[in-house]
Amino acid sequence: MDLVCSTDNNYVQHCCCMLVSFFENNKEGRHSVHVLSEGLEPNLLNQIKDIVTSYDGCFFYYMVDSNCLKCCPIKATDHLSIATYYRLLIADLLPHEIKRVLYLDCDIVVDVPLKELWNTSLTEYALAAVEELGSSAPDVYERLGYDAKYGYFNAGVLLVNLEYWREKGLTELFFRYMSLHSDKLKAHDQDILNALLYDKCLHVSPKWNVEEAFYHYYMIKKWRKRDRHEMISVLFQPFILHYSWKPKPWEKLCRHPFRLKYFKYLNKTAIFADKKLSFAERLLAHYDKWYLKMLIRLGVKGHRFYKLE
Structure with missing residues (x-):
C-alpha cells in the first residue's frame, strides 16, 4: 500500500x-x-x-x-x-x-x-x-x-x-x-x-472512518432509525477511529469513549512510550466506553459524550 x-x-x-x-x-x-x-x-x-x-x-x-x-x-x-x-x-x-x-x-x-x-x-x-x-x-x-x-x-x-x-x-x-x-x-x-x-x-x-460526531446523541438517533445493526457494529468495533474534533485524546478534557486506542498505539513507539494516562484516567476511560455501549444498546441518553448535541 x-x-x-x-x-x-x-x-x-x-x-x-x-x-x-x-x-x-x-x-x-x-x-x-x-x-x-x-x-x-x-x-x-x-x-x-x-x-x-x-x-x-x-x-x-x-x-x-x-x-x-x-x-x-x-x-x-x-x-x-x-x-x-x-x-x-x-x-x-x-x-x-x-x-x-x-x-x-x-x-x-x-x-x-x-x-x-x-x-x-x-x-x-x-x-x-x-x-x-x-x-x-x-x-x-x-x-x-x-x-x-x-x-x-x-x-x-x-x-x-x-x-x-x-x-x-x-x-x-x-x-x-x-x-x-x-x-x-x-x-x-x-x-x-x-x-x-x-x-x-x-x-x-x-x-x-468513524468520526467523533458519530458518537453524539443526535447522530446515533438518526442512525438507529436507518440501520441499528450497522450503527452498533461500527460504533462498538470501529475499523478506523477519527478523533475529528476537540478535545483530542491527548488533551485533558477528552471524554471520547475510545480514547485509550490512541495511547495503545502511541505507547508502542519508543520515543513516546512515556506519555501515559494516569490510573484514574484509564479507569474513567474504561468506564466511559462500557457505559456508552450500554446506553446505546438501550437507546437511552445519559453519557456526557452521548449528550452532546
Missing part, C-alpha cells in the same frame, strides 16, 4: 501514532509512506522515518512549496493548520507510476488490516470516502451548490484514484475553485473536494 499523510512540527507525535497503528495491523507486504510537509525539524522528521523503517516500510518525504498555499483560507480561530490543504497536491507531488494512494489524517488510529479498503474498485470514481451521515454543516449543499442526494464525505480517510486526478487536471481545478469561491469554504479543502467531486466519490462503509 501507498499511504499519504500531511503534518507539521506540532503534529509529529500524532502522525507517529497513526503510522504505528497502521503498521501494527498491516504486517503483510511492504508498505510505502509518503509524508507531505512545508518543512519539518530534522529530529522530528527522523522520528517519523525511524518508525516507518522499523516496520521495514519505505519512507518518502515531500516538501510543499508554501507559495502554492498563500491563497488557502485559514482563520486564527480554526482548529486546523494550513497542512490540511496539502492533500490537494497529492497528484502533482507523488511519482506518476503511483496509481492510487490511501490518505489518512494524523488524528486517526487504524485498528484492523486495510486490505479490503485498499482493494476497493475505483473505476469511474475519483476517490472513495465515508459520508458524514448528516453531521456536516446544515447549509453545505446550498453553499457548495449540489444536490443533497449525493451526500457530503469526510476527507480524513480517502482512497484516491491518482490516475483520475491527473487525467482530469484536478489540482488546477481545486485551486481555481478556491480562488473563485473562498467565501463559500467553511471546511477548507474538504469543501473543495466535495464541491468538485460529489458525484465522483464512492461512499464506503462508515467503519472506515
